[in-house]
Amino acid sequence: MRSLRAAAATAGLLLTVLIPATAHAGARAEANAAEPENVALTATASASYTPGWVTADNINDGVLPTGPIGPNEDVWNTWPQVGEQWVQLDWPTAVTVGRSRVWFTQDIDGDGFGVAPPSAWKLQYRTAAGVWADVEQPSAYGTQATDWNTVTFAPVTTTSLRALLTASGAEEGKGAPGVQEWEVFDNGAAPQYQVEVQAKTQCFGGTAFASVNARNADDEPLTIALSTPFGARTATGVAPGRSAYQSFNARTATVAAGSATVTVTGPAGTSEIKAPYPAVTC
Ligand SMILES: [Ca+2]
Ligand SMILES: [Ca+2]
Numbered sequence: 001m002r003s004l005r006a007a008a009a010t011a012g013l014l015l016t017v018l019i020p021a022t023a024h025a026g027a028r029a030e031a032n033a034a035e036p037e038n039v040a041l042t043a044t045a046s047a048s049y050t051p052g053w054v055t056a057d058n059i060n061d062g063v064l065p066t067g068p069i070g071p072n073e074d075v076w077n078t079w080p081q082v083g084e085q086w087v088q089l090d091w092p093t094a095v096t097v098g099r100s101r102v103w104f105t106q107d108i109d110g111d112g113f114g115v116a117p118p119s120a121w122k123l124q125y126r127t128a129a130g131v132w133a134d135v136e137q138p139s140a141y142g143t144q145a146t147d148w149n150t151v152t153f154a155p156v157t158t159t160s161l162r163a164l165l166t167a168s169g170a171e172e173g174k175g176a177p178g179v180q181e182w183e184v185f186d187n188g189a190a191p192q193y194q195v196e197v198q199a200k201t202q203c204f205g206g207t208a209f210a211s212v213n214a215r216n217a218d219d220e221p222l223t224i225a226l227s228t229p230f231g232a233r234t235a236t237g238v239a240p241g242r243s244a245y246q247s248f249n250a251r252t253a254t255v256a257a258g259s260a261t262v263t264v265t266g267p268a269g270t271s272e273i274k275a276p277y278p279a280v281t282c
Pocket of ligand 1: 057058061073074075
């Protein structure tokens with residue numbers, strides 16, 4: 001067994017994360033800048049099928065739907081085609097997104113002819129390997145034509161998203177799917193704080209500890225939460241120049257390399273920093 005001093009010396013790691021300071025007067029502007037954006041507006045839309053009187057780019061033209069039927073200049077559908085259909089958004093550079101919403105169309109006549117919300121649908125993203133994969137942990141896929149159907153999912157970084165739509169009708173001309181507008185949101189820019197983070201592993205009497213120190217180098221009080229697989233601690237109102245510190249007992253002699261998560265909350269919102277620590281065997 002190595003001595004405490006030797007183990008601490010070899011296992012210690014200093015990681016300093018300096019994030020550009022947020023100006024005091026700019027806090028409100030920073031909070032606004034962090035609002036999620038509808039990145040669908042910067043994408044190119046395409047679709048499995050588009051009849052001549054509407055266009056695929058009406059899917060993301062930014063026109064806010066107001067009811068179950070929109071003008072042809074603002075909507076898209078596959079009439080008279082039914083079956084499996086899709087709409088797709090492609091970005092020139094990757095986006096990171098975790099929330100989307102779609103407003104469908106309901107325009108069926110007395111004989112059942114027309115456009116209707118799909119009976120089912122789901123979101124897929126193009127992976128780094130270039131294949132389509134379902135988004136993970138999706139919330140419910142609603143099918144309203146009188147309001148937004150919002151879906152949240154585990155964030156993905158991708159250049160393409162598509163919505164697979166299953167037509168509600170089985171007969172040509174009856175129940176083709178239609179979309180009035182499709183919005184896709186990024187997570188907003190993270191607010192910026194100046195915080196110095198240090199994570200390390202140490203041995204005390206044959207037991208491993210992971211310790212995390214986060215110093216507030218900003219000019220206003222911050223709430224700093226320290227989290228590791230061995231425990232978590234939140235310090236509120238950490239004054240400028242002061243630190244949040246905790247040594248977490250791993251209750252075992254060996255700890256694998258990992259990372260602590262430091263979550264910083266201030267006037268501009270919440271930001272997260274990962275601080276890696278090395279493996280240690282006591
Ligand atoms: Ca349009
Ligand atoms: Ca539209």
